Amino acid sequence: MTIAGENTEKSILIAAREVFIAKGFEGARMQEIADHAGINKALLHYYFRSKEKLFEAVFSEVASNLFPAMKQMLEADLQFKEKITMFIRIYLKALEENPFIPAFILNTLNTNPDSFLKYIKKAGLNPKLLQKQIDDEVARGIIRAIKAEHLMVNIIAMCIFPFAARPIVQNIFDMNNDEYQTYLESRQTEIVDFVLKSITV
């Protein structure tokens, strides 16, 4: 593969990501992707046989931005309160760098749940370890009694929601883009506080 080829492939992936994120799989047009990449449709098919294949390539790339942070957190050797603090920081940072991911994933979940679940499996995400740790610390009285399934979902939900539902939140609270950016950044310490206050015995 020539250097020109690599550049083209890369610019296709970037263009495809933009369009798939904005329009979803069904809404995206190969023509629009080609325009964004500054090439023509035929070349898209030359590099990625079909729309499906192109989507999978994009999705794979997107997922690889998010899962490592989660995996790292799940397997770290830390007390839960420290782990949760670290996780929220890493996770929110990843989301700030890729703010489109939640909407993209939730969108994909709707239309093609299997393609996503496949990647969860492939990434080796396993919450059992963290689940066990939470149960342990509850038993030892380090944190208050709470089921791991609830605590974990609560944390993820609070992190993701302002990204996934940004248009609603931003509009309801009447913020401009800069203000929303500040808001997102301030949530880092807020969520940590909120969780720690809630699970303290």
Next chain:
Amino acid sequence: MTIAGENTEKSILIAAREVFIAKGFEGARMQEIADHAGINKALLHYYFRSKEKLFEAVFSEVASNLFPAMKQMLEADLQFKEKITMFIRIYLKALEENPFIPAFILNTLNTNPDSFLKYIKKAGLNPKLLQKQIDDEVARGIIRAIKAEHLMVNIIAMCIFPFAARPIVQNIFDMNNDEYQTYLESRQTEIVDFVLKSITV
């Protein structure tokens, strides 16, 4: 309009809701909607000129299931802790009866943000009142210092997430449908506890 006509219109709306929810606007096919309604494509266009019009009708109906509960909460004359307890109960109940709403709205947000924001305005949802109440109670020391924008988003996020991201959550924690139903029901008291623990001074 005859009785038969009303039934047809209703069954079209039901069918359209199912399909739009499952496939999104772009993914939905008029043929599939017609099949679900037990009629043919031509009749769809007879009742709702175009796919767009049909979608708007469905969306309007869906939104009217969710907004009243929020409005009621925002304007109720109760102390914040009671209000929040009531809200979470009402909101989760509405979600259990219409579990498709979050995914549908987030999906719509992606492809057509404006059509959604229009409805928020039209429904007269105004968080200022609740915002002021939270600020007040913080000032009077009834609840700990927390910004209303964070508290409100945290609560909504924890309520909605398990519905919006159901396939992921259910898969990761390896639950079947019945187990997930039980899980969703148990979140009602869980979220109330979680929030109250966190905002207690």
Next chain:
DNA sequence: GTCTATACTCTGATAGAC
């Protein structure tokens, strides 16, 4: 109001020249 048949447009994909 409801149907069958069809017109028209859009879009994913391919053929083939350079």
Next chain:
DNA sequence: GTCTATCAGAGTATAGAC
């Protein structure tokens, strides 16, 4: 590798009979 031209299929929408 990249382009132009074109096909084949799908999908929305309409015409017109009943």
